[in-house]
Amino acid sequence: MLDRRVFLQLSGAGVMASLLRARAAFAQTQGEKRFVFIFLRGGLDGLHALAPFADAEYRRLRPTLALAGDQVVGLDGYFGLNAALSGLMPLYEAGELALIPAAATRYRERSHFDGQNMLENGSGRPFGARDGWLNRAILGLNGGDRRLGLALGPSVPLLMQGVAGIRTFAVSPLPEVDDDFLFRMGQIYQNDPLFAQAFRAAQAAVQPATALTMMDRPLAQRDFAVSAQVAAELLAAPEGPRIAAMEMQGWDTHHMQQGRLNALLAELAQGIVDLRHGLGAAWRETVVMVASEFGRTAAENGSRGTDHGTGGLVMLAGGAVAGGQILGEWPGLSARALYEARDVAPLNTCESLFKAVLTQHLGLAEGFVEDSVFPDSGGTAPFEGAIRS
Numbered sequence: 001m002l003d004r005r006v007f008l009q010l011s012g013a014g015v016m017a018s019l020l021r022a023r024a025a026f027a028q029t030q031g032e033k034r035f036v037f038i039f040l041r042g043g044l045d046g047l048h049a050l051a052p053f054a055d056a057e058y059r060r061l062r063p064t065l066a067l068a069g070d071q072v073v074g075l076d077g078y079f080g081l082n083a084a085l086s087g088l089m090p091l092y093e094a095g096e097l098a099l100i101p102a103a104a105t106r107y108r109e110r111s112h113f114d115g116q117n118m119l120e121n122g123s124g125r126p127f128g129a130r131d132g133w134l135n136r137a138i139l140g141l142n143g144g145d146r147r148l149g150l151a152l153g154p155s156v157p158l159l160m161q162g163v164a165g166i167r168t169f170a171v172s173p174l175p176e177v178d179d180d181f182l183f184r185m186g187q188i189y190q191n192d193p194l195f196a197q198a199f200r201a202a203q204a205a206v207q208p209a210t211a212l213t214m215m216d217r218p219l220a221q222r223d224f225a226v227s228a229q230v231a232a233e234l235l236a237a238p239e240g241p242r243i244a245a246m247e248m249q250g251w252d253t254h255h256m257q258q259g260r261l262n263a264l265l266a267e268l269a270q271g272i273v274d275l276r277h278g279l280g281a282a283w284r285e286t287v288v289m290v291a292s293e294f295g296r297t298a299a300e301n302g303s304r305g306t307d308h309g310t311g312g313l314v315m316l317a318g319g320a321v322a323g324g325q326i327l328g329e330w331p332g333l334s335a336r337a338l339y340e341a342r343d344v345a346p347l348n349t350c351e352s353l354f355k356a357v358l359t360q361h362l363g364l365a366e367g368f369v370e371d372s373v374f375p376d377s378g379g380t381a382p383f384e385g386a387i388r389s
Contacts, residue, residue, distance in 0.1 A: 033320070033362050034235050034286040036244045036275060037134060038268070039157065041116060042251030044292035045306050046313030046344065048261055050099050050326070053080045057333035061299040065258060065306070075099075079326055084265035087273050091317055095324035096276075096283075098386055100353065102311040102331055104294055104346035106378065110308035112252070115293035119350065120158040124376035131162030133373050137358050138164040138243055140368045150234060150241040152227040160245045167241060169230050171223045224248055228271040232278020235286075246271075251292060255303035272317050284319035287361050287387065291315075291350055297342050298333055311344030314353055320361055322388050348383070355382040360389075 051067045052058045054077060059066045072080025073089055079101075081089065091097035107118045107126070114126035122133025138148050139162075149166040151157060160166045227246055234240040248268060253261050268290065276283050295312025311331070316323065328348035331337040339345040351374060358364045358373065359382050370377070 032282065032285045034242050034244075034279070034282055034318075035357055035362060036231060036235070036246065036286065036288040037159065038271070038288065038290045039116075039119075039159065039245065039247040040251045040268070040290060040292040041247055041249050042112065042253070042292070043115075043294050043296055043308055044251050044312055045253060045257065045261060045296040046101055046103075046311065047296070047298065048257065048306075049082050049085060049265060049313050049315075050101055051080050051082060052078055052333065054078045055333055061333060063300070064304055065300045075326065082262065082265055084262040085269045087266070087269035088317070091272070091276070092324055096317060096319055096321055098316040098321050098323040099326045100314040100316070100328045100348050100383075100386070101326065102329060102344050102346060103291075103314040103348040103350055103353070104311050105350045106380075107294065108310065108346075110294065110310075112293060112308075117158065119291070119293050122351075122354075122374050122377075124374070124378065128376070132157070132159035133354065134159045134243065134245060135162030135164045135166065136373045137362070137364060137369070140364050140372065141242070141362060148242045150231065150244040152231055152244060152246045157245055157247060169227065169234075171226045224267055224271050225274060228274040229278055232275045236279050236282045253296070253305050254301065254307060255305040257300075257305040276317075286318040287320050287357050288317040289314065289353065289357060290317070291353075295344055295346075298338055298344055299342065309343035310339050311346040314348075314350060316353075316386055320388050322386055327386055328383075349380055351377050351380045352383040353386065355380065356384070356386050358382075360387040 047058065047062070048065065048067070051072050053067055053069060053072050067080070067082060069080075071083050073083060073086050074080045075092070079099075081092070081099075088097055105115070105119050106124065107115050109115070118124075118126045118128070120132050121127070121129040122136070123129040135149065141148055149160055149164055150169065151160045151166050152169045154170050156166055156168055224246075231244045231246060235242065235244060248264065250260070250264055272288060272290075275286075275288060279286055291314045292312050294308060294310055296306035296309040298309070301307050331345035331347055333344070335341065337345055355369055355374065355377075358369050359366050364373070366382070374380070
C-alpha cells in the first residue's frame with residue numbers, strides 16, 4: 001500500500017489522468033455551465049472573513065478578535081477582506097468574487113447537526129428529506145441525465161445523495177480531528193484523574209508527528225488542495241461532470257480562533273485559486289459557492305473564540321458571477337440590530353442564493369426548482385444581481 005504522503009504527491013497527476021481516461025463514467029453534457037459547492041462545516045465566522053473593520057461596534061464586541069487595518073484588505077471603506085483571503089483579491093478586482101454577509105438558511109436554532117441537515121436536504125426543516133437538493137436539481141439538467149455530479153470527500157454528503165448517480169473521489173478515508181474537538185475532550189476529562197492522565201498521554205504520544213497539524217494543517221491542506229485540483233480537472237474535461245460538492249471541516253472555532261481560522265481561510269482561498277487555474281477556459285462558465293450551516297456570535301466569548309450564531313457569510317466566485325461587490329442587505333452591529341441580542345441578523349437567505357444559481361446560472365425552470373428541488377421554501381425568490389446575465 002502507498003504511504004499516504006506519497007499518494008498525495010502522486011495523486012495530482014496520475015490519479016487525475018486515470019480518472020479522466022474513464023470517460024464512460026461521465027455523461028456528455030449539452031451545456032457548459034459548471035457549479036461547485038464548498039461546504040464549510042462547523043459554522044464560519046463571517047465577521048472574521050469579511051470584517052466591518054471601520055465599525056466601532058465591531059471593535060466593542062470583539063476587543064481581542066477584531067481585525068486591525070493592517071489585517072484586512074479594504075474593499076469599500078467599511079468592510080475589509082481578511083488578509084488570509086488576500087489570494088482572492090485578484091478575483092474580486094476582476095469582478096469574479098461576490099460577498100454576501102448576514103446570510104443564513106431559514107434555520108434559526110444553533111445545532112450543527114440540524115443546521116447542516118436542513119441546508120443540505122432543502123426541505124425547509126431539519127431531517128425533512130432523505131436526499132439532497134443538489135441531487136434533485138441534477139435530475140432536471142441535461143434532459144434528465146443522472147451522471148453529472150461529483151462528490152469529493154471521505155463520504156457523499158447529504159447534499160448530493162439521492163436518485164441521481166454521483167461519482168466520488170476521496171484523498172483520505174476519514175477527516176482529521178480538529179483542534180476544537182480536542183479542546184472539548186480535554187475539558188470533559190480534566191476532572192477525571194484516570195481519563196485526564198490517559199488523554200495527556202495520548203496527546204504526548206502523537207505530539208511529535210502532529211504538532212503543526214492543528215495550526216498549519218499540512219495534511220488537511222493537502223487533502224483540500226488535491227480535491228480542488230481533481231475537481232478542476234474533471235469539471236474541465238469535455239466528458240466530465242458539471243456539478244461538484246466539496247467540504248472543509250474545522251470551522252467550529254469556540255476558542256483561540258484567530259490563528260486557526262486564518263490558516264483555514266488561507267487554505268480555502270488557495271483551493272478556489274486552484275479551481276480557477278485548473279478549470280482554464282471553463283472558469284468563465286463556472287459558479288463556486290462557499291457556505292456554512294450558520295454564522296457565529298457577533299461578540300467574542302471568554303476563550304477568544306466565538307459561539308454558534310445565525311447570520312454568516314456566503315461567497316460566490318467564478319467567471320459567471322457578477323462580482324467585485326458586496327451584495328445583499330447589511331443590518332449593522334448595534335444592539336438593536338442584533339438577532340436575539342447576540343447574532344448578526346440573517347437578512348439574506350441562502351435558499352434564495354441556491355435558487356439563483358439553479359435558475360439564473362444552470363438554467364433550471366423556476367417551477368421545477370419550486371416544486372421538486374425546494375418544495376417547502378416559503379416562497380423565497382431567487383437572489384437578484386449575483387449571476388451575470
